[in-house]
Every structure is written in structure tokens, then in C-alpha cells.
Amino acid sequence: MPKIPEDHICEESVFEKTYHSFSKSLHDYLYYKYGNLCNPNDTTQEAFIKLWDNCKKVSFAKAKSFLFTVANNLVLNQIKHQKIVLKHRQIVPKNHTNETPEFLMEENQFLERYNAVLANMKEEFRVAFLLSKAENKKHREIAELLGVTTKVVEYRVYSAFAILKKELEGFKLK
Template identity: 40%
Template sequence: MLDKTMNHISVCEEQSFTRLHQAHAASLRNFLFYRFGSLEKAKDCAQEAFIRLWNNCSKVSFEKAKSFLFTTANRIFLDDTAHQKVVLKFEKRSDMSEAQSETNPEFLYQVDEFKNQLETVISALPEKQRTVFLMSRIDKMKNQEIADLLEISVKTVEKHITSSLKSIRSELDELNHFSI
């Protein structure tokens, strides 16, 4: 137990902060353990509450420090719980949208149409551009590897890739009647 005569001591003093930590760390950790159900999370959040107390030590009186710690710990718990709800909601939504898009006939048709358009546009590229582009994007070769294999400079490889991407993009934009 802390002595009541210490009310005039500043929380910012290292000795008084250490006493607060010794007096309340275990009970704060247990409080959070009961809330979270995870000892690791409880330890992390208790530590975070003490960090926040230290960062606000000039604003918190010694006699209010315990209250500050437990209130802060509870807020950390509530914030974490709200965050977990958002994460779960997003995961459900993304799982649902992936599953829906995989079985949606219109989506599948659009994917097939896009693939066909892309293949047509790529096949219409000049031979060197097409070769460099496919080696880069399909075979996942590095620019230096392509340059060595085709006996051209890395700058030429980069130029072919850039030109290919510009051509593909503009052709697909024209086919779809809009600009990206």
C-alpha cells in the first residue's frame, strides 16, 4: 500500500513512479487479463497504461495516478475491442465479396473478356516489345537478365517495357471507351 503522506509527491519523479509501478502493476495486469483473456495482451496494455501515465505525469496528481492507470487501461481495452470488431467486419466483407465474385457469372464473363482483350493487345505489340514485356511480366525475369539474354542494354529493356505498358493501356482504354 502507498502511504497517504505521498500525495504531494510528483508522479514525474522516478522514485515515485517506480513505487506506483510496484504497487499497481500486478493488479492492473490482472484487471486486463480478466478483460482480455490473454496474459500477453494484458501485459502489453498494462505497460501502455504506465507509458501514458509517464507521458502525462505532470498532469496527473499522485493520489489520482491509480485511477488514471485503470481508466486508461479500460480505454485501451475498449479501443482494442472496437478495433477487433472492425477487423472482423472487414474480413467477413472481403471473404464474402471474393466468394460472390468467384461465382458471379457477370464478373466471370468480364474477367474472360478482359483476358481476351489483353491477349489481343499484347499480340499486336511489335515483336521485341512483346518479347521483353512477356519475359518481364510473365516469366518474372529481372531487366538485367533480359538484357543479357537478348544481348541488349538494360536501358533498352526498360524502354521496351515502358512502351509496351503505354501501348497496352491506351489500347485497353480505347476498347473500353474510357481513360484510366
């Protein structure tokens, strides 16, 4: 191989020669050491991308060492990540709650009463209330959707809230 000045690895022709000189041996090293699990083609390409990003810091004499070290570290990071993924897959999410059966029953009964009161409410109140509280729309947006003024929307939302408060004991909104 011809003598290449150390500080010119950022030149395209020198980098191309570096690639042709070391890419096959780097690929083979990764394949023999880790097999197909590390995807040696991609890892080789990533190592050369890192070399290009750091071409001003790495001399030609140290390019081979840099490439092999970077590629090895990339594979080790992939393996670490796979171990973490496997660890998290083994964690079983809890499928129980700390609520008592009485609380759950009361919650279901309250939800049924809430839905019944909503169903018996005037449609204009119900629609404005649900758009405001369930879909978090601003009064101005609701007014545009319904083709009314913001004052009308405010009246409808607060009227629906008053009906719910009157019909349901302990009804509060955040």
C-alpha cells in the same frame, strides 16, 4: 506508504514506487475482468506508459484511478477492434462482374490479337514500348537501360504505337 508530494510523480523514484504499488493490482483486475484475451501484462505496461506521458497532468492521489481507467479503455478499444475485424472477415467479396459474356469474349480476343501483334513486332520496338507503357519508365531511363539516346527511344515507342494502332482496330492508350 510514505506521504509523497502530488506534483512530483514525474520523478523516477516516485514513478517507480507508483509502479510497484499499483502494477500487480492493475494486472489482477484486468485478468479477472477480461481473462487472457486482453493480454493483461501488455495492457498494464501500456497504462503505465500513458501515465508517464501524462505525469505532469496526473497527481499521485489520482494515479491509481487514472491507471485503472486507461487500462480499462485500452481493453475496450481492443475488443471493439476485434469486433470490427471479425465483421470484415465475414464480408464475402463479390465474385461476379457486370460485363456481358460477349464483352468478356471480345476482350479476350482483343488481348490475343494484341499479344500476337506484339510478338510479331521488332524486338527493339517491343522492348521500348513495354518499358514505357507497361513499366511506366521515362524515356531517359529506357535510354540508359538500352544504351541509346532518348530520341531513339521516342522513335521506337512511337513506332510501336503506330504499328499497334494500324494492326488493332480501336487501340488507344491513356
